[in-house]
Amino acid sequence: MAASELIQEDDKNCIEVISTDPPSPPQSTKVPNHTHQISRTPHSEDVLDGDGKGRRRKITEVLKENQLINSLCNKIQQRCNYDKITKESDDPLPKEWWKTGVSFIYAFFALVFNAVIIVIIHERVPDKSVIPPLPDKFFDYIDRVPWAFKATEACGLTLCGLWLVQWLALKHRAIVARRCFFMIATLYLYRCITMYITTLPVPGKHLECAPKLYDNVTEKMWRIIRMVSGGGLNVTGSHILCGDYLYSGHTIMLRLSYLFIKEYCPPRFWWYRWFCFFLSIFGLICILLGHEHYSIDVVVAYFVVNWTFRWYYAMLESHVHNQEPNKYLTRTWWNRIFKFLEGNVKATVPVEFGWPVPIPTTSCRRRYSIVDRYDN
Template sequence: MEFKEVYVSVSEVELWSTDTVVKWLHSRGFSLCEYYFLRNDIDGYTLVRLTEDDLRRPPVSMEKLGDIKRIIGAIDKLVPSRNRFRVDADCPIKLQSSVTSQSSNTEKFNSSSSYTESNRRRYSTNLKPEKFKMCVAACYSSAVMYLCAVIMTIVNERVPDMETYPPLPDLFLDILPFVPWAFHAAEYIALTLFAVFGFVVFTHKHRFIILRRYCSLVGTLFLLRGICMLITSLSVPCRTFQCYRYSDPDLYSKLKRAWDIVCCGGMALNGVRYCGDYMFSGHTTLLTLVSLFIDEYSDKRYPIVKTLCWILALFGIFFVMAGHEHYSIDVFIAFYLTTRLFLYYHTLADNNARLRYDTSRRKMWFPLFTYFESEADGSIPHEYDWPLGLPRFISKHLFRDREKTE
């Protein structure tokens, strides 16, 4: 897009809002620096008085010397005769804009710029850890997990007899041969992804917000899974699968068996072998969800980590089907529901500030989200620190707070 050069006064630039300053930064090629200006509410009045020390020192704390020099140079070009600490309000400046009228050029700059507010990612300005909400989310997910374990003990007694009800026709399971070790391999992959996710959460500056969102999504997804398991009982998907039916004489025995399932993490590696919990796949849900969280919150400087985690997750999902532990439809529904719910949750959280007018409907349909994300007003910035006091010379190079833009 071509811009004409016109003259405006400094007093007019001082009326710029923070959004206008950010648009000017974008037009000058400083997209990666917008977050610093948004976070510190730098408007036009502040822009014409910025110095290198202002950008280098807290609270702005820009780290790249090249960016600092180039931004100051661009401001100097914008305001040629400005003093570092005092600007003549009558000094004319040059600005790139698509307008030809001097009296209305600022307004037209806002409307005609190709870069609009919807094209950039807004970062949250309210990043309180809210540990109590995180504890509530953890209790919610733990209670749902135990409820799912209780439902597993119930559906295990109701699973249809294999001789009377053979496995249902399945397009992929009919093609894939049964691999005895595949399901265990999927669980090893899940443990690996959980280790990576744990490291990401441990080193992220806003770890409590991430944990709250993870527990909220896990609880909701497994609550849906428990309802689906209880409503419909499917036949065993593989004739070679050894299904052990446990008949508990009373409720206490069921509750105790459910507690054993929770303590073992519901993993076949720990001896958990139950039938009937098919619709939908819990292993696929966790493999997908953990990969999504790693993709969303890990450091953007290391894209290879995201790629490897997604490759592992896809292999894990394939091994779930190769072990004939679930029908293909179980895996597909688990993947679809997990990705959609993750997307909807984060889209609502990132745009929460813009949807304040619709709180009544969101409270009715998403009561937990409304409570957990009541303070959210944007995306979580990619900022990292080491909570255990890592030596400065190491943390300076490994865990630097820096903004990431999509």
């Protein structure tokens, strides 16, 4: 008589029953019914009774052992499932990449809508020969520097590149990305409102605006695609329209990149934070030196970016510490969006770094087996 139980560990250290060999009951032998009785001696009856009792005792022991092993396997499997569910539900910093994807769609929509608004307001920008630039105190004292705006875009692209590399190295990049996408979208939607409400004349006579298209819808669509694909930058040749002044989109790029770099930068890299700070400030000054925006455009953008960023993280601080949020913080129109993005985040995101792509490593997976054998 033999019974075996093989238990092996799977990839997640959970034990699984591979095969079960239940003991087969003893086959009963039928004695032919003869008319003649078989004479048995008392000694032979004792031997048969003793052998039958021993066999039944061994079968009972095997059944008990099998029940014990099956019960152990079930308990271990239940524990593995419980640990897996608990780990997924109790993670204070869940990735939730699908929410990051929703935030990205929101940002992409805001950027496309921003391009649509610029194409619309370009048609109603007054001719600079008819309405001259508005008086600006900075322009009164500082003459235009031709290369300044190119330096602004160089600073902005450098900061965006540094932030992209830093974000890729972060461990919790999914959470950080959806925060970044949300702020980009929100700030550009605010910009669409201010640009559409008040159309300012060009800030300098050196600016060359593309001709107006009026009712040519097809060409307007191509301009929208060109702006979105080129990011609205001079270096890409997509900044050919006028009217997108209040407030400055270049200031959003410079300031928001620096704020995220500072927020998720280790304290020991103080020199890196100061470098990015001076780079952002230099870029803002170059916007004014190039006379590409009015001073009010840069000032308004600076404060809108700063306060939106601080407002969001003030709400986040109350949320992760389970504090009652300030009633003024919860009155924002995007409070429900905030709860959707940060609802399952239960802790402050630590500044931890890791490889953006898992490095393949060879690992030996140990497999355990328990084999119980019973001999006849």
